Amino acid sequence: MEPLAKVFGGRLRALRKASGMTQEELGRAAAIDYKHISGLERGANVPSFEAIERLAKALKVDYYELFLPARIDVGREEQVVRVLVRELERQASPGTLRFVATVLGAIRTHEADRKGAAIS
Numbered sequence: 001m002e003p004l005a006k007v008f009g010g011r012l013r014a015l016r017k018a019s020g021m022t023q024e025e026l027g028r029a030a031a032i033d034y035k036h037i038s039g040l041e042r043g044a045n046v047p048s049f050e051a052i053e054r055l056a057k058a059l060k061v062d063y064y065e066l067f068l069p070a071r072i073d074v075g076r077e078e079q080v081v082r083v084l085v086r087e088l089e090r091q092a093s094p095g096t097l098r099f100v101a102t103v104l105g106a107i108r109t110h111e112a113d114r115k116g117a118a119i120s
Contacts, residue, residue, distance in 0.1 A: 029058035
């Protein structure tokens with residue numbers, strides 16, 4: 001298992017890049033020195049709870065998102081989805097299941113529309 005500081009750092013880097021921010025811009029937005037941001041992204045520095053709060057706010061994400069793996073291993077996506085579906089079927093209310101089915105249908109429609117636009 002990868003050390004938590006590395007997981008955090010990789011996720012921080014991915015979220016920062018996805019937001020289009022440099023380390024300096026994130027540092028200014030979170031009131032954290034950009035050199036410390038660099039250390040966090042490498043897993044060399046460990047953030048305080050206060051720093052986590054400021055980073056999440058600056059990146060406009062929930063705190064827990066900073067601890068998610070940067071990516072799911074290729075080939076495991078389907079396995080992860082199956083586990084989630086089983087958990088939903090076991091614990092979710094009928095309304096939640098209908099909501100999830102609607103969201104999945106919308107995603108499929110969007111993907112089909114996107115593929116159709118790329119072919120045109």
